[in-house]
Amino acid sequence: MKFAFCLYHYFPYGGLQRDCLRIARAALARGHQVTCYVTDWDGDTLPGLVVRQLPVKGAGNHARMASFARALTDALAHEPADVVLGFNRLPGLDVYFAADSCFAEHLAGKPALVRWLPRYRTFLSLEQQVVRDAFFLFLNDHQRQQYQQHYDLPAERFTVLPPGIEPDRRRPDNADRIRALTRAALGLRDDEQGVLFLGSGFRVKGLDRALAALASLPDDTLARTRLLIVGNDDPAPYLAALPAADRERIRGRVRAEGARDDVSALLQAADLLLHPAYRESAGMVLLEATVAGLPVLTTDTCGYARYVLEAGAGEVIASPFEQSALNAAFARMLATVPGSWSAAGVRYGREQDLYRLPDTVVDLLEERS
Structure with a gap:
């Protein structure tokens, strides 16, 4: 099978990045093809792992993430995968590895006008697209509860993962x-x-x-x-x-x-x-x-x-x-x-x-x- 992994930035010391690499290693060990789409990759790769660096533009984090989302959509259209796994909130995912807390919950404690600022509007829109389309992999029940407070996410749309340390x-x-x-x-x-x-x-x-x-x-x-x-x-x-x-x-x-x-x-x-x-x-x-x-x-x-x-x-x-x-x-x-x-x-x-x-x-x- 051909898997596409999507991760905004890889560096060897982040917990999310280490999870991505461990999952890629397990998939490669079973004979699957894995292509990882990133903006940049800082560190060693795995034998057999294909890394595709996508160009992004923008002055702020939200603008660069939106640019990455557009570039990723184009890349996957040209090189389709059997399953697309995302480690950030991005469009077109089949499965979302939910390492971050619910962004809608983060916004809930802020003034109503804040959600109309470009940064918050961009990240909320990306989260809403993920909720609409993807199967969720939660790291704990607290995350699940947060998402279910803000979105209609039935039980068949998620699972809570066991730990996975080395x-x-x-x-x-x-x-x-x-x-x-x-x-x-x-x-x-x-x-x-x-x-x-x-x-x-x-x-x-x-x-x-x-x-x-x-x-x-x-x-x-x-x-x-x-x-x-x-x-x-x-x-x-x-x-x-x-x-x-x-x-x-x-x-x-x-x-x-x-x-x-x-x-x-x-x-x-x-x-x-x-x-x-x-x-x-x-x-x-x-x-x-x-x-x-x-x-x-x-x-x-x-x-x-x-x-x-x-x-x-x-x-x-x-x-x-x-x-x-x-x-x-x-x-x-x-x-x-x-x-x-x-x-x-x-x-x-x-x-x-x-x-x-x-x-x-x-x-x-x-x-x-």
């Missing part, structure tokens, strides 16, 4: 050696606790909240705590936005690592994952940390936060978010890690089926041909 994220037999080597490379002393903030898109992931929590720590705890910021983004604006006293207080306690490929090693080297996201449909890193045995502190606006609670692998801050609640939980967890959280997460990763998303998606694509 099996190599589980704690390996040589975890102690990996931890020692990686901590040494990071400059972490034995008496220091490494807190990992991991993810691209620091605004949505809540780096401002993480820095504020770090600055709130008691002096003795802060003196033995290091925050490792890892991701394809710039932390400088978030550090600059801190009050001067807080910025001075955490000086030397923050290390920006940029984007890194050794995530599995970082999960073993750290003592706590801090992920106070504003919103996230899934949050793959939460499950990756859980099965690696790294205790997790996150927010309930992440779709995969429920697995942290189910596993007993950390704590989840309830909505509505309060910085004081995060600060208190952060200090409390640092005083007791690894506690029972680490062993509970490792056990959960061995007992639960958390790795089936790519094959499940390919099964569904084959059924819809």
Whole structure:
């Protein structure tokens, strides 16, 4: 079969992009042809994967996305596929991998006139086209509920996918050696606790909240705590936005690592994952940390936060978010890690089926041909 995958931008550190590549790998392994349409591709490709870069124009994100939608429509007309799978809201999709929350829900809390601005009008129109034509693959029930509040989306038009993290994220037999080597490379002393903030898109992931929590720590705890910021983004604006006293207080306690490929090693080297996201449909890193045995502190606006609670692998801050609640939980967890959280997460990763998303998606694509 011939599959067309549609993804606005590929880079190797985004959760959506990694899902796209894993699904493509599973489809290629079954002998299917996969062509991925993008505006640009930053990173390695897979053997057998055909990448088509489409030209786009426009001054803003919404204009470029609309341009990509038009170029994609033309490309698929010239090179039809058996099934078209989209990872962004685009016209002409047979199946939509719904990694983003419902845009109509996002607009619901804004003034009525806002939806007539070009940006919002464009993205809402693209979502409405997807709802009209595509079968939905949701990452969690919260997403499904959001869409069903705003659209007529009957049960036969969607499914909720199981998780799909890489099996190599589980704690390996040589975890102690990996931890020692990686901590040494990071400059972490034995008496220091490494807190990992991991993810691209620091605004949505809540780096401002993480820095504020770090600055709130008691002096003795802060003196033995290091925050490792890892991701394809710039932390400088978030550090600059801190009050001067807080910025001075955490000086030397923050290390920006940029984007890194050794995530599995970082999960073993750290003592706590801090992920106070504003919103996230899934949050793959939460499950990756859980099965690696790294205790997790996150927010309930992440779709995969429920697995942290189910596993007993950390704590989840309830909505509505309060910085004081995060600060208190952060200090409390640092005083007791690894506690029972680490062993509970490792056990959960061995007992639960958390790795089936790519094959499940390919099964569904084959059924819809």
